């Protein structure tokens with residue numbers, strides 16, 4: 001395959017600034033790659049709310065600028081750096097690029113499967129350029145092979161939204177038949193959380209707003225939908241949907257501090273609050289109630305390489321499906337506006353090349 005010298009890329013020139021679409025952004029040559037790196041031609045990429053946090057620079061840990069965002073990419077390996085040893089992938093393979101782009105694989109955190117906290121970690125679309133461009137440099141030991149039986153547009157959002165909520169549910173301390181509350185159920189992460197939860201035998205209480213997100217959540221198997229903008233007593237409504245005792249776990253999949261505060265109130269004694277949505281905010285956990293109700297609070301940060309493989313296998317097996325609208329890379333600016341306004345039920349996936 002011949003690799004062009006320039007490409008189309010969506011670039012954030014400064015934090016909080018407007019996006020620029022460049023059609024003459026240079027494509028790195030294979031010879032310029034470092035051992036362990038590969039060049040991937042992106043066909044599809046999802047747009048995560050994290051990309052919007054990155055563009056706005058609203059987290060305490062800042063991204064690099066100028067920045068090419070994006071970390072839900074699927075594409076084909078078109079080259080591997082000279083001198084790369086023991087590559088588990090080869091040119092022509094279809095692979096996914098997730099948030100965790102690279103890590104050392106040697107430190108305590110990598111050995112424990114917590115590669116996302118490795119001191120040498122690289123994040124796609126945050127500390128290294130991401131998938132909102134036609135060609136992206138990634139890392140042979142961390143790209144995720146995409147299984148047969150799932151198309152690239154469908155697989156894209158499993159690489160962040162899917163793996164994140166799959167891992168969050170694995171950490172939720174629940175068993176078949178338990179109740180789980182999912183604030184943000186109609187969003188990118190949330191609508192996949194509903195499906196993974198149903199596949200795991202959990203009973204889902206979905207919390208979000210508007211008819212589209214209600215219809216989506218219920219069609220995916222949620223038993224109850226609570227509209228956080230209309231319901232005056234959210235805590236009471238969630239408890240009465242779960243035997244009056246509250247759900248066994250809450251997977252907070254929205255960037256809302258309010259959604260976190262409610263969870264401590266409605267969780268069943270012994271329940272688990274899984275923190276997924278990332279507002280840069282205190283979540284107001286009251287020590288008395290946390291102890292008195294024996295609540296467990298678990299931060300859950302994307303997933304490791306094995307979690308990604310498992311999350312994709314569930315997709316390839318048809319157990320979860322990304323509900324997405326396909327747009328062009330040039331529509332990224334509009335997509336950010338729609339995300340900010342809370343208008344997107346499910347995910348937007350961009351066709352890149």
Ligand code: NAD
Nearest residue numbers: 049050183184186187188189254255256276277278301302
């Ligand atoms: P999204 O915008 O697609 O979905 C968020 C949903 O939350 C929307 O449907 C919105 O209507 C809903 N919502 C807003 N306020 C709410 C409230 N008070 N109660 C219930 N629902 C409410 O966003 P997304 O891409 O799904 O990402 C969600 C959050 O998860 C972001 O903060 C993102 O950065 C974070 N995230 C975390 C991880 C991780 O590893 N923990 C990974 C990916 C994304």
Ligand code: ZN
Nearest residue numbers: 048050160161
């Ligand atoms: Zn993401």
